[in-house]
Amino acid sequence: MRALVIRRLLYMVPTLFAISLVAFMIIQLPPGNFLTTYIADLAARGQSVDQSQIRALEERYGLNDPLAVQYFRWIGGILLNGDFGQSFLYQRDVSSLIWDRIGISVALAVATILLSWVLAFPIGVYSAVRQHSLGDYAFTFIGFVGLATPNFMLALLCVWIAFAYFGESMGGIISPEYADSAWNLGKVLDVVSNLWIPVLIIGTAGTAALIRVLRANLLDELRKPYVTTARAKGLPEWRVLLKYPVRMSLSPFISTVGWVLPTIVGGEVMVSIVLSLDTTGPLLMQALQNQDMYLAGAFILVLGALTLVGTLLSDLLLAWWDPRIRHAQAEEA
DSSP: OHHHHHHHHHHHHHHHHHHHHHHHHHHHOSSSOHHHHHHHHHHHTTOOOOHHHHHHHHHHHTTTSOHHHHHHHHHHHHHHHOOOOBOTTTOSBHHHHHHHHHHHHHHHHHHHHHHHHHHHHHHHHHHHHTTTSHHHHHHHHHHHHHHHSOHHHHHHHHHHHHHHHHOOOOOOSSOGGGTTSOOOHHHHHHHHHHHHHHHHHHHHHHHHHHHHHHHHHHHHHHTSHHHHHHHHTTOOHHHHHHHTHHHHHOHHHHHTHHHHHHHHHHOOHHHHHHTTOOSHHHHHHHHHHTTOHHHHHHHHHHHHHHHHHHHHHHHHHHHHHOHHHHHHHHHHO
């Protein structure tokens, strides 16, 4: 296991370098840069910028330098000083912008995955044990609807219902009275009270997927010979069920750790925009729309790093939980 971890960590170094390079190149693919977007926005509003001012800004941000020079300046600042650069759009350090919104994103991601686990586990076990029952058909239908319905559509529907039937404008996760205050117990409780609606919306598809996967895995385990042998020995049905079949079917729950970490930063961008949530998702969208290369590049790099770390943690947890996976990984090493 130790050799596996070391090998995976060594693989992560060139992978992160490749992610940073690809991310920087993708951001540079659209024609122009932040200044051209900024000038076009001013022109649309009937304003103009002096050419000398444009050249001064290009010199200040180094936008006239070759792409290789810009890339190594950016990645060198990250490796040597932990400096992700300055956002052109917000005129602030990129790290501070991300840090300001990471708390809400963490709370949203953790609450969503916990809700998915709490709902998917009993429903998935019930659907497998009571296969072809009325409840199984009902949960299967609800699961298909949850998988097929986009989360942003559910968000729009909730906003419309809140306004049309209750006269409330649903949006935001922090009440106006706490918007500018420092973090304290009152602000935390306010966030918790406003968190449940976006958690339900974002967790719909994930919960439906976990239910379907857990049901299929458990049905497969219940048909194996060791289950038949345990029943023949007269073991109670609940013990036969919980001893091994359920345990062997819980791998999908543990593997979700691999996408929890990138979800913390990326989040559900469209849902956050519809519900006006102050998470990192809308910030990433604004950075891409305005070609704010340092902010967008930092987001993509952090998402890639968190995906690699989450995948490693997921593999280690799966190896700890399921001895079959542990033995297979030991043979590969």
